[in-house]
Amino acid sequence: MTGKVYSASTTAPVNIATLKYWGKRDTKLNLPTNSSISVTLSQDDLRTFTTASASESFESDRLWLNGKEESVQGNRIQACFTELRAMRKVLEDTNPELPVLSRYHLHIVSENNFPTAAGLASSAAGFAALVRAIANLFELPHSPEELSRIARQGSGSACRSLFGGYVAWEMGHEADGSDSRAVQIATQEMWPDMKGAILVISASKKETSSTVGMQTTVNTSSLFKYRAEVVVPQRFKEMSAAILAKDFETFGKLTMIDSNQFHAVCMDSSPPIFYMNDTSRLVVGLIETVNKIYGRVVAAYTFDAGPNAVLYYLEKDGPIVLGLLKAVIPEVDGWDKKPSTASIAATVPEGVDQRNFASIRDGVSRIILTGVGPGPQTTDDSLINGEGLPK
Amino acid sequence: MTGKVYSASTTAPVNIATLKYWGKRDTKLNLPTNSSISVTLSQDDLRTFTTASASESFESDRLWLNGKEESVQGNRIQACFTELRAMRKVLEDTNPELPVLSRYHLHIVSENNFPTAAGLASSAAGFAALVRAIANLFELPHSPEELSRIARQGSGSACRSLFGGYVAWEMGHEADGSDSRAVQIATQEMWPDMKGAILVISASKKETSSTVGMQTTVNTSSLFKYRAEVVVPQRFKEMSAAILAKDFETFGKLTMIDSNQFHAVCMDSSPPIFYMNDTSRLVVGLIETVNKIYGRVVAAYTFDAGPNAVLYYLEKDGPIVLGLLKAVIPEVDGWDKKPSTASIAATVPEGVDQRNFASIRDGVSRIILTGVGPGPQTTDDSLINGEGLPK
Numbered sequence: 001m002t003g004k005v006y007s008a009s010t011t012a013p014v015n016i017a018t019l020k021y022w023g024k025r026d027t028k029l030n031l032p033t034n035s036s037i038s039v040t041l042s043q044d045d046l047r048t049f050t051t052a053s054a055s056e057s058f059e060s061d062r063l064w065l066n067g068k069e070e071s072v073q074g075n076r077i078q079a080c081f082t083e084l085r086a087m088r089k090v091l092e093d094t095n096p097e098l099p100v101l102s103r104y105h106l107h108i109v110s111e112n113n114f115p116t117a118a119g120l121a122s123s124a125a126g127f128a129a130l131v132r133a134i135a136n137l138f139e140l141p142h143s144p145e146e147l148s149r150i151a152r153q154g155s156g157s158a159c160r161s162l163f164g165g166y167v168a169w170e171m172g173h174e175a176d177g178s179d180s181r182a183v184q185i186a187t188q189e190m191w192p193d194m195k196g197a198i199l200v201i202s203a204s205k206k207e208t209s210s211t212v213g214m215q216t217t218v219n220t221s222s223l224f225k226y227r228a229e230v231v232v233p234q235r236f237k238e239m240s241a242a243i244l245a246k247d248f249e250t251f252g253k254l255t256m257i258d259s260n261q262f263h264a265v266c267m268d269s270s271p272p273i274f275y276m277n278d279t280s281r282l283v284v285g286l287i288e289t290v291n292k293i294y295g296r297v298v299a300a301y302t303f304d305a306g307p308n309a310v311l312y313y314l315e316k317d318g319p320i321v322l323g324l325l326k327a328v329i330p331e332v333d334g335w336d337k338k339p340s341t342a343s344i345a346a347t348v349p350e351g352v353d354q355r356n357f358a359s360i361r362d363g364v365s366r367i368i369l370t371g372v373g374p375g376p377q378t379t380d381d382s383l384i385n386g387e388g389l390p391k
Numbered sequence: 392m393t394g395k396v397y398s399a400s401t402t403a404p405v406n407i408a409t410l411k412y413w414g415k416r417d418t419k420l421n422l423p424t425n426s427s428i429s430v431t432l433s434q435d436d437l438r439t440f441t442t443a444s445a446s447e448s449f450e451s452d453r454l455w456l457n458g459k460e461e462s463v464q465g466n467r468i469q470a471c472f473t474e475l476r477a478m479r480k481v482l483e484d485t486n487p488e489l490p491v492l493s494r495y496h497l498h499i500v501s502e503n504n505f506p507t508a509a510g511l512a513s514s515a516a517g518f519a520a521l522v523r524a525i526a527n528l529f530e531l532p533h534s535p536e537e538l539s540r541i542a543r544q545g546s547g548s549a550c551r552s553l554f555g556g557y558v559a560w561e562m563g564h565e566a567d568g569s570d571s572r573a574v575q576i577a578t579q580e581m582w583p584d585m586k587g588a589i590l591v592i593s594a595s596k597k598e599t600s601s602t603v604g605m606q607t608t609v610n611t612s613s614l615f616k617y618r619a620e621v622v623v624p625q626r627f628k629e630m631s632a633a634i635l636a637k638d639f640e641t642f643g644k645l646t647m648i649d650s651n652q653f654h655a656v657c658m659d660s661s662p663p664i665f666y667m668n669d670t671s672r673l674v675v676g677l678i679e680t681v682n683k684i685y686g687r688v689v690a691a692y693t694f695d696a697g698p699n700a701v702l703y704y705l706e707k708d709g710p711i712v713l714g715l716l717k718a719v720i721p722e723v724d725g726w727d728k729k730p731s732t733a734s735i736a737a738t739v740p741e742g743v744d745q746r747n748f749a750s751i752r753d754g755v756s757r758i759i760l761t762g763v764g765p766g767p768q769t770t771d772d773s774l775i776n777g778e779g780l781p782k
């Protein structure tokens with residue numbers, strides 16, 4: 001193999017929506033039926049690391065995910081490649097000194113630092129890292145907003161992982177998707193004390209994929225349109241304002257009711273779609289009870305297209321929230337990853353019914369303790385060797 | 392004890408809604424936010440038997456339910472007594488020969504032929520029987536429609552148990568509730584081959600009472616109003632027409648999507664209300680699969696404010712539906728009550744995934760095989776002895 005191997009690497013974060021994306025108005029371009037909002041999670045706990053390389057000597061586009069070569073023939077990944085190469089070509093056309101990377105094949109190597117079996121949406125971090133790594137390789141001057149339009153075509157929610165902190169995906173209205181992109185509402189630094197705890201709950205049966213599920217909802221739910229057109233636009237304004245005001249009470253309430261409404265429209269679909277299971281519901285009941293006891297939102301739950309519970313809470317309430325979780329699920333994997341939590345004592349607030357603790361314990365396999373984090377990080381580390389293959 | 396004891400007895404049926412009642416616009420008068428439709432079930436399987444008696448010698452109004460004396464001080468039961476006595480008084484005023492039962496105290500004895508622990512809505516049959524028995528005692532000439540307005544004040548859905556067959560509760564629009572009453576859409580004889588199978592599923596935790604739950608939904612769900620005002624009126628017309636046309640395909644589809652939507656608005660409430668559990672959802676999945684395999688609605692599921700599944704199907708499909716249920720839950724109580732089913736062989740249609748059968752089996756404790764049935768039946772049997780006390 002001859003020819004210089006150009007390469008660039010990045011990490012990209014997972015994001016968990018607090019105002020849910022569910023439904024596409026254009027399935028090819030991944031244009032959503034409503035705007036959404038998410039919190040970007042710390043890459044210490046959950047991240048994709050991707051190296052993109054290009055060389056005249058590469059014979060085809062290739063991709064390795066978590067050590068296994070995968071096809072690059074999918075429409076979604078091809079759309080990303082095409083758009084990024086077109087951007088690179090504009091640079092090359094104006095500067096003949098540049099290597100013509102837009103004409104070289106790409107080798108991409110990508111790895112997650114979390115178990116894929118956990119059922120955590122890894123496609124968002126994956127496509128964000130893919131787009132960001134190639135953009136770095138191509139030395140594209142485009143803003144994260146502009147790149148987010150491309151990541152969106154890979155996986156809708158990936159557009160939000162181009163930013164850290166608190167992120168909105170503005171649905172846009174153009175048919176070509178040019179105005180459907182992510183923007184940052186607030187940086188991590190503006191509201192740094194947002195913590196997250198993910199309770200990994202195993203699904204008892206194969207779930208409906210979100211791609212199939214959301215279009216089932218769009219096509220069959222009689223409540224969905226009202227949600228997308230009337231309810232979400234109002235919540236979007238309220239949640240954006242709550243984030244800017246660092247108003248956790250409002251942010252948390254909206255997060256919970258929007259998660260519940262997302263699962264409500266899933267259930268209103270035909271056939272009905274159920275992502276939450278009995279364990280998920282017991283966690284909801286536990287958090288609702290604790291919030292009621294304290295007379296405020298101590299923790300807010302949200303559930304994506306699966307049974308896992310994600311809890312958001314403020315750092316100051318860590319002793320309450322983590323103390324409770326230690327009482328409920330003391331033995332699960334994950335506590336050991338955060339030695340700082342070792343000093344928190346298991347505590348059950350008076351008034352919490354402990355009879356469901358055993359059922360929750362049976363259903364939860366792992367806890368991932370995390371918090372708000374930054375966007376993609378360029379790194380000099382590389383997953384690719386001098387010959388353009390996975391190390 | 393002296394004084395003649397006047398008495399009259401009736402049975403009244405359970406009804407299971409196919410277009411759900413959920414939400415009151417007037418909680419005192421039990422005026423609903425939308426019209427609803429139900430099928431009245433056979434009293435061979437589920438009924439309340441009530442004797443009402445009156446005597447000058449009774450010292451107070453008294454009520455015995457399933458062998459236990461209960462208070463009659465509740466607003467709902469008092470509303471029924473007051474309305475029925477007023478109707479009786481009109482008769483007495485025009486005919487001085489009549490005994491003045493309207494001024495006597497009442498002794499009521501009531502018994503169900505099904506275990507209350509089964510979590511089956513017994514209040515509908517209970518209040519229908521109470522109103523019908525007192526109306527019989529008072530020899531009221533009023534139509535079941537008129538009596539249904541009174542039963543409605545006892546328990547909303549009780550108004551539908553004044554009729555057999557297929558029954559609508561027209562929500563009405565008057566503030567005094569005078570036009571909120573049940574009417575019969577079709578008699579049992581017009582569509583006699585409707586069968587029902589109730590799978591009794593135990594709840595893992597105490598459920599939200601429907602009285603509390605529905606007002607939580609009315610007050611907090613942002614999707615509920617759209618359901619009540621836009622979705623249900625259209626479905627009401629479609630389901631009424633399907634019943635008159637004996638169009639099970641349409642009837643069944645509407646029944647399923649309306650059950651799902653009812654549970655969707657429960658989930659869209661704050662705090663969210665969950666009545667279905669993992670077993671309920673596995674039953675939904677099973678029925679959806681079977682209907683897909685057959686390419687038509689073989690059975691339609693519906694769930695009230697609890698985890699029990701009610702399946703409606705046509706008699707001709709008994710071998711398919713009961714054959715499947717025999718394969719899934721062969722050992723539960725209830726099969727023995729219908730010796731006619733002994734000849735049906737356990738049969739699993741090709742394409743049904745049997746891996747969930749064990750989970751369903753673990754969650755279902757009983758099957759009640761029933762079908763469409765008649766309205767309240769006057770009977771000469773009595774639950775009260777010559778002294779006006781329970782036999």
